[in-house]
Amino acid sequence: MSRRAALGSMGAAAAAVLLDPRPALAAPGPVLEKAIPATGELLPAIGMGSWITFNVGDDTDLREARVEVLRTFFAQGGAVIDSSPMYGSSEEVIGYCLARLENAQTLFSATKVWTPLQWHGVLQMESSQTLWGTERLDLLQIHNLLNWEGHLETLLDWKAQGRVRYIGVTTSHGRRHGDLEKIMAAQPIDFVQFTYNVLDREAEQRLLPLAAERGLAVIINRPFQRGALFDRFADRPLPAWAGECGCANWAQIFLKFIVSHPAVTCAIPATSRVDHMLENMGAARGRLPDADMRAGLIRYIETL
Amino acid sequence: MLPFTKDVFFRLLARYNADIWPAHIAAVVLGIVVVFLIFKPRRGSDKFIAAVLAGAWIWTGAVYHMMYLTTINWAAWASGALFVCQGGLIAWTGAGRGRIAFRAGSDRPNWFGVSLVALALLAYPLAGPLTELGWSRAPVAGIASGPTTLLTLGLILLAEGRIPVRLLLIPALWTIVAGASAWPLHLPHALILPAAGIVSFSLALIGNRRLPSNAKRE
Ligand SMILES: NC(=O)c1ccc[n+]([C@@H]2O[C@H](COP(=O)([O-])OP(=O)(O)OC[C@H]3O[C@@H](n4cnc5c(N)ncnc54)[C@H](OP(=O)(O)O)[C@@H]3O)[C@@H](O)[C@H]2O)c1
Numbered sequence: 001m002s003r004r005a006a007l008g009s010m011g012a013a014a015a016a017v018l019l020d021p022r023p024a025l026a027a028p029g030p031v032l033e034k035a036i037p038a039t040g041e042l043l044p045a046i047g048m049g050s051w052i053t054f055n056v057g058d059d060t061d062l063r064e065a066r067v068e069v070l071r072t073f074f075a076q077g078g079a080v081i082d083s084s085p086m087y088g089s090s091e092e093v094i095g096y097c098l099a100r101l102e103n104a105q106t107l108f109s110a111t112k113v114w115t116p117l118q119w120h121g122v123l124q125m126e127s128s129q130t131l132w133g134t135e136r137l138d139l140l141q142i143h144n145l146l147n148w149e150g151h152l153e154t155l156l157d158w159k160a161q162g163r164v165r166y167i168g169v170t171t172s173h174g175r176r177h178g179d180l181e182k183i184m185a186a187q188p189i190d191f192v193q194f195t196y197n198v199l200d201r202e203a204e205q206r207l208l209p210l211a212a213e214r215g216l217a218v219i220i221n222r223p224f225q226r227g228a229l230f231d232r233f234a235d236r237p238l239p240a241w242a243g244e245c246g247c248a249n250w251a252q253i254f255l256k257f258i259v260s261h262p263a264v265t266c267a268i269p270a271t272s273r274v275d276h277m278l279e280n281m282g283a284a285r286g287r288l289p290d291a292d293m294r295a296g297l298i299r300y301i302e303t304l
Numbered sequence: 305m306l307p308f309t310k311d312v313f314f315r316l317l318a319r320y321n322a323d324i325w326p327a328h329i330a331a332v333v334l335g336i337v338v339v340f341l342i343f344k345p346r347r348g349s350d351k352f353i354a355a356v357l358a359g360a361w362i363w364t365g366a367v368y369h370m371m372y373l374t375t376i377n378w379a380a381w382a383s384g385a386l387f388v389c390q391g392g393l394i395a396w397t398g399a400g401r402g403r404i405a406f407r408a409g410s411d412r413p414n415w416f417g418v419s420l421v422a423l424a425l426l427a428y429p430l431a432g433p434l435t436e437l438g439w440s441r442a443p444v445a446g447i448a449s450g451p452t453t454l455l456t457l458g459l460i461l462l463a464e465g466r467i468p469v470r471l472l473l474i475p476a477l478w479t480i481v482a483g484a485s486a487w488p489l490h491l492p493h494a495l496i497l498p499a500a501g502i503v504s505f506s507l508a509l510i511g512n513r514r515l516p517s518n519a520k521r522e
Binding site for chain 1: 308
């Protein structure tokens with residue numbers, strides 16, 4: 001099967017890219033959205049991560065700076081924010097920001113449970129809810145598969161009680177892909193989160209096709225390889241299709257590469273800066289690269 | 305990998321230093337008194353030095369680690385607890401039971417011990433402005449983990465008779481942890497601390513092997 005045909009068939013099975021005008025938002029143009037396969041609910045294809053970038057403790061100046069980052073995120077049509085109790089004060093800082101924003105109605109809260117102990121997981125999830133200050137968390141994920149059997153039991157129970165809308169599992173380590181695959185194949189989860197970017201493309205082999213086949217929403221972490229992609233490529237010319245797809249910078253190239261994969265629901269780049277947030281959210285607008293452009297990008301960066 | 309950026313960490317250090325000012329003056333004065341007493345011991349001076357050292361570990365663990373560092377790193381609860389434990393150990397062995405006599409001598413471990421004391425009390429804080437830390441974040445022995453650890457390694461190496469190696473365990477371990485943490489921040493402490501920890505521990509073991517197991521301390 002050719003790459004184009006493979007992508008096409010996955011596209012049919014997975015979330016469709018839809019264009020949804022959001023009149024309430026200040027940003028120009030419609031936001032690229034993709035559907036959560038389990039329910040059809042639409043999510044903007046670009047979300048936000050919070051590892052390191054939102055861990056500013058109780059430093060008021062830095063907290064206020066993060067309020068502006070989030071204000072920009074929502075103004076540009078963002079919704080999905082990903083965090084974890086592992087990320088120091090990030091959840092607390094997100095809650096601080098949300099309480100100060102008037103434009104956060106579109107929030108899709110995604111956090112994690114990260115502890116070897118099932119009973120402690122319950123306390124952690126309750127604490128997350130308090131820290132975010134939201135009535136109900138949208139997505140709870142088992143961080144790095146830690147005690148996934150135990151936490152999955154709790155999560156299924158919480159979902160049945162309506163305490164959380166979606167449940168999922170995450171990893172960022174290639175060596176856990178085998179375990180993740182088994183969970184994806186057999187367990188009743190809605191979301192899965194793993195790493196995928198122009199350089200780390202292992203997920204194309206099995207995880208992405210499996211997610212499409214099983215109807216799982218896919219969140220992509222480390223879309224910039226923790227920023228290393230900029231160190232490598234930032235001073236190189238953009239690929240030929242940049243203009244055609246409305247990409248003005250490498251951040252948008254990297255993100256559009258990811259979200260143009262038919263099985264991907266959204267990418268969650270992390271940033272501490274308003275200008276970077278604007279760049280990143282710019283990837284949620286305009287045309288997405290097609291299969292030929294994607295293949296061309298890989299060939300191009302391999303020459304750099 | 306650290307869960308925070310250098311900027312966030314440096315701002316936290318500056319805020320901690322500003323909040324606890326003028327505790328620095330008290331720490332520096334106590335440091336000078338300790339140096340005086342290791343060269344000119346008095347009655348009760350060994351218990352006094354141990355009490356100062358124990359206080360430094362307990363303060364650094366309870367205030368710096370648990371009240372400040374935990375706001376950006378949950379692992380600081382564990383490091384804070386380790387610091388408080390070390391403070392308790394020194395208080396019990398040195399201040400309570402009077403089992404350590406701190407003496408500046410001229411043999412090899414003592415020479416190294418005195419150098420570490422000087423590094424902790426003088427070079428470390430004065431290097432603040434020479435590195436990116438600047439004055440506002442200059443680490444002072446007694447209230448910052450790095451120089452407190454070096455001061456402790458130095459003073460324990462000055463112990464008369466067999467060196468109480470169990471009192472070196474947490475400081476030596478901390479030099480490795482702190483060195484690994486300073487590495488991604490590109491600070492010179494990344495090398496100084498582990499080197500000091502490894503050499504001190506080795507010198508203590510070598511020194512103790514030369515002495516009979518029941519060698520008197522005072
Ligand atoms: N197992 C898991 O569950 C797991 C594992 C890893 C990650 N995650 C999630 O995925 C999120 C994303 O991954 P990540 O944070 O590791 O890495 P990432 O998003 O690939 O990269 C973040 C880095 O890119 C920089 N950056 C962002 N936008 C930029 C732009 N437009 N131009 C230049 N630099 C830019 C940021 O610096 P600035 O602050 O300067 O913009 C930051 O240093 C995490 O925050 C976390 O929420 C989950």
